Amino acid sequence: PPADVPRLFREKPVAIMGASPGRFGTLLSQTAWLPIVRTLGMRPFYGSSMYVSEAAKVFDASGTLIDPGVRERLKNFMNGFAQFVSSSAR
Secondary structure, three states: OHHHHHHHHOOOEEOOEEEOOOOOOOHHHHHHHHHHHHHHOOEEOOOOOEEEOOHHHOEOOOOOEOOHHHHHHHHHHHHHHHHHHHHOOO
16 A cells, blocks of 8 residues: 555665577666666665676576676675665664
């Protein structure tokens, strides 16, 4: 219900990331989520972005991340988000 939106979402930190089979790596999807995040009053992480293009090349059939470059980018992204969350904790 609309009355629950502030209690559930307001000021909550959020990071948006994704993977896609195409070359844009969820760029359009992530961009489309930003107005929703703003409307909900969340605090988006803008420290870096995490788009994974051509996901079939970086994940194996069971979904395991096998690309060392993407693994490093993901690690840096998550470290940045963790710092964002801890530095802005209230």
